[in-house]
Amino acid sequence: xxxxxxxDELKEATQQGEPAKIAVVNAxxxxxxxxxxxxNREGYIKGYLIGDKNGINQVSIRNEINISDFEVIxxxxxxxxxxxxxxLVRSMQADIIxxxxxxxxxxxxxxxxxERGIRAGKLLSHVSIFQLPGKSGFKFMSxxxxxxxxxxxxxxxxxxxxxxxxxxLGYMLPKVALITPFEKVFLDEIPxxxxxxLISKMGERGQIAEACFDGPISLDIxxxxxxxxxxxxxxxxxxxxxxxIVHDLETGNVFYKALIYFVDCTVSGIIAGAQVPIVLTSxxxxxxxxxxxxxxxxxxxxxxxxxxxxxx
Amino acid sequence: xxxxxxxxxxxxASTMPKCRIALVNPYQKLTWMSLAQVEDLKIEFICxxxxxxxxxxxxxxxxxxxxxxxxxxxxxxxIELIYNGQADILMNGLANPKKIFELIMKAEKLNERxxxxxxxxLFEIPAYSKKMLFxxxxxxxxxxxxxxxxxxxxxxxxxxxxxxxxxxxxxxxTPIEQVNPKNLPSTVDAAAISQMGKxxxxxxxxxxxxxxxxxxxxxxxxxxxxxxxPVAGNADILVVHDIESGNILYKILTxxxxxxxxxxxxxxxxxxxxxxxxxxxxNRIHSMALTKVLSLSEMxxx
Numbered sequence: 001x002x003x004x005x006x007x008d009e010l011k012e013a014t015q016q017g018e019p020a021k022i023a024v025v026n027a028x029x030x031x032x033x034x035x036x037x038x039x040n041r042e043g044y045i046k047g048y049l050i051g052d053k054n055g056i057n058q059v060s061i062r063n064e065i066n067i068s069d070f071e072v073i074x075x076x077x078x079x080x081x082x083x084x085x086x087x088l089v090r091s092m093q094a095d096i097i098x099x100x101x102x103x104x105x106x107x108x109x110x111x112x113x114x115e116r117g118i119r120a121g122k123l124l125s126h127v128s129i130f131q132l133p134g135k136s137g138f139k140f141m142s143x144x145x146x147x148x149x150x151x152x153x154x155x156x157x158x159x160x161x162x163x164x165x166x167x168x169l170g171y172m173l174p175k176v177a178l179i180t181p182f183e184k185v186f187l188d189e190i191p192x193x194x195x196x197x198l199i200s201k202m203g204e205r206g207q208i209a210e211a212c213f214d215g216p217i218s219l220d221i222x223x224x225x226x227x228x229x230x231x232x233x234x235x236x237x238x239x240x241x242x243x244x245i246v247h248d249l250e251t252g253n254v255f256y257k258a259l260i261y262f263v264d265c266t267v268s269g270i271i272a273g274a275q276v277p278i279v280l281t282s283x284x285x286x287x288x289x290x291x292x293x294x295x296x297x298x299x300x301x302x303x304x305x306x307x308x309x310x311x312x
Numbered sequence: 313x314x315x316x317x318x319x320x321x322x323x324x325a326s327t328m329p330k331c332r333i334a335l336v337n338p339y340q341k342l343t344w345m346s347l348a349q350v351e352d353l354k355i356e357f358i359c360x361x362x363x364x365x366x367x368x369x370x371x372x373x374x375x376x377x378x379x380x381x382x383x384x385x386x387x388x389x390x391i392e393l394i395y396n397g398q399a400d401i402l403m404n405g406l407a408n409p410k411k412i413f414e415l416i417m418k419a420e421k422l423n424e425r426x427x428x429x430x431x432x433x434l435f436e437i438p439a440y441s442k443k444m445l446f447x448x449x450x451x452x453x454x455x456x457x458x459x460x461x462x463x464x465x466x467x468x469x470x471x472x473x474x475x476x477x478x479x480x481x482x483x484x485x486t487p488i489e490q491v492n493p494k495n496l497p498s499t500v501d502a503a504a505i506s507q508m509g510k511x512x513x514x515x516x517x518x519x520x521x522x523x524x525x526x527x528x529x530x531x532x533x534x535x536x537x538x539x540x541x542p543v544a545g546n547a548d549i550l551v552v553h554d555i556e557s558g559n560i561l562y563k564i565l566t567x568x569x570x571x572x573x574x575x576x577x578x579x580x581x582x583x584x585x586x587x588x589x590x591x592x593x594x595n596r597i598h599s600m601a602l603t604k605v606l607s608l609s610e611m612x613x614x
Binding site: 132133148179180181189190192218219220223224226227230231246247248249250251253254255257258259260261262263264265283284 | 342437439440454485486487495496498524525526527529530532533536537552553554555556557559560561563564565566567568569571589590
């Protein structure tokens with residue numbers, strides 16, 4: 001499979017084919033409907049707007065958004081709106097879930113519901129996908145939004161979710177960098193370095209499939225061959241990491257926001273680990289990020305379907 | 313005066329009178345190159361290290377060499393020069409930073425002081441509307457507790473004052489802007505520090521937090537989130553939660569943007585320049601300029 005190197009290529013690869021069906025939880029929100037509008041106009045999506053019917057209609061009228069490609073399903077309670085979305089997924093009527101006017105915590109707890117939830121992997125995690133100036137191809141970073149202080153085991157699942165997305169975009173055997181402030185293991189002081197060492201070793205022994213691993217490794221070495229050379233670094237990754245796994249939410253959040261505001265690079269984001277891709281954008285995200293996040297979800301939902309067919 | 317760019321800081325440093333840097337273990341080629349290029353800055357270097365590791369050291373009118381037997385001796389010799397008034401600034405070449413901190417603290421203890429040292433980066437960021445931004449602590453404290461964060465904040469406010477910021481805007485950075493005691497301790501620290509700022513316990517400054525990075529540096533993001541604060545979108549100083557997040561921010565800026573940085577370690581009565589092994593030549597020179605300006609401005613204040 002040819003790997004997808006740019007968002008333009010991603011759009012091109014996604015544009016062919018039927019629109020994907022998206023189920024939006026509490027769609028009565030200006031930002032959400034506006035981002036759906038542009039993706040709908042370009043033929044990527046149609047689907048279901050779940051939530052307060054009056055509210056949804058008001059938002060669409062206020063913003064002059066044509067929602068005729070969407071079925072409005074009334075629900076006056078955000079939890080039940082989320083469960084309706086799950087039902088649509090389970091009955092194969094929806095390919096993607098998108099967060100509207102509902103708190104992230106509430107949506108996640110429904111997605112992870114013991115009986116009715118749609119978790120597929122061990123946990124749900126946020127994966128950021130971005131292009132860096134002067135580098136070819138996509139880079140992936142996790143987790144900037146969901147897991148606050150993941151344990152070592154949870155980090156392994158975070159790696160697996162990110163690897164799966166990288167694989168889906170054609171990045172076979174991606175290089176996973178377990179990012180820490182330093183390249184040495186500091187047993188008493190810096191727990192991230194211990195987790196990194198452990199996960200690298202597990203990767204080396206083939207205990208985590210479809211990728212290769214290096215860490216503890218600092219971001220400069222993971223990003224820059226020159227920095228690797230200057231520090232005399234002899235590990236696997238020398239400026240050519242594909243996936244960056246950070247220690248915790250504090251770090252991931254700063255990473256994500258610095259990319260957007262200081263590096264000015266284009267980013268899309270997705271929640272991975274459920275049976276379908278989940279789009280979760282922040283109000284403060286740029287419109288382009290919201291748009292690309294939807295397109296990424298559409299692309300991934302098609303790959304997931306192909307995988308299912310192959311398995312059958 | 314406030315420096316609006318790194319260029320202005322360099323200019324200021326070169327127009328100030330001479331100062332002296334005690335440089336420990338100058339074993340790296342990049343360090344030598346940086347020394348060779350700073351005649352304009354009017355800095356005298358006392359280079360302290362092991363003789364066989366300094367073979368090939370460039371002959372410079374403004375650099376003298378003092379040989380020692382090992383790292384400890386080199387660091388102690390540099391500290392002694394400062395305590396004796398023979399040097400103004402301590403700078404690291406390739407010594408272990410941990411060792412340097414340890415010996416600095418030892419010397420302070422003999423004088424019955426117990427400061428908290430913190431790393432401060434002064435960045436010039438092209439994509440930031442205000443250009444200049446202090447970021448702390450990306451290098452000295454690993455997981456600072458609230459008490460340490462308060463000292464980190466005081467240190468950076470003090471440095472900002474010396475550099476002409478009368479009332480700097482300080483943002484305490486967290487992933488979200490709500491206080492969340494259950495899951496995010498950083499937001500609790502931020503709330504406490506920001507109240508201490510209001511009561512004047514941190515010196516003259518305006519502190520706000522918890523603030524996410526985008527809220528601190530983008531007026532648009534702050535507006536969307538409906539955050540009304542003089543600091544939001546308008547920060548001069550970012551205090552980050554720990555070394556993990558600080559390090560990421562520091563490295564994104566240095567590796568992926570055209571930002572310039574000058575770095576110092578604050579907390580003692582003399583400035584410390586502690587470039588990272590992978591800092592560029594230019595950023596090493598910026599750090600020399602920054603510490604010189606800090607050193608001489610402090611003297612003027614006293």
